[in-house]
Structures are given as structure tokens and as C-alpha cells.
Amino acid sequence: AKDHFSEFKERVFAVAFTDSVHSMSLQKVPKKVIEFLQKAGRNWVAHDEPLDTPVKAPANEITRVSAGHIQHEMTSWSCMESLFTFLQERYAFISGDKEEL
Incomplete structure (x- = not known):
């Protein structure tokens, strides 16, 4: 994304993390x-x-x-339905079927 932003933006409609420990400030994004x-x-x-x-x-x-869970290993399972709803909503938005949340 840093090096090829215009291409990234054209191809990616959503990014979903489950208990990610990334830091955009440390990576100088x-x-x-x-x-x-x-x-x-x-x-x-x-x-x-x-x-x-x-x-x-x-x-x-x-x-x-x-x-919805305190244990890292369980976060992906615990949020799965919500995560896929988020992806569907983002896709609907970029497809022009829905307003952005």
C-alpha cells in the first residue's frame, strides 16, 4: 500500500484484522x-x-x-459474523449499492 497506493486503492475495498498488533506510526505509513x-x-x-x-x-x-472475547486465539471465531457483515457493507458501498457508514 505504501509503495503502490493508487493500485492498492483500486483493488482493495476493505481490510479486516482480528486482534492485530500492527502500528502504522512505527511503520511510517x-x-x-x-x-x-x-x-x-x-x-x-x-x-x-x-x-x-x-x-x-x-x-x-x-x-x-x-x-467480544478476551482471549486472542478466540477473536477470529468470535467476530466472524460481524467481520463478514463489515466486508459485505464495504463491498456494497464501493459498488454504489449503499451509503458509507
């Missing part, structure tokens, strides 16, 4: 990539809040929401 990923990305993190509850994220990071 360009502002345009951060802005795109903040719109098109979501990270379901291990947390004791109910599924999809917003979780505070550092500045310049992808939106974080609770995966």
Missing part, C-alpha cells in the same frame, strides 16, 4: 494510506466489551472494536 485504511479497515480486538463495541485506538490507527 503515509497519511493517504492511513486515511484510506481508517475508512476501509477495522480491527476486532480482544476485549471484555460486547462484540462491535468501539475500543479506543491510538491516533492514526484503524478503527478498533471489541471482538
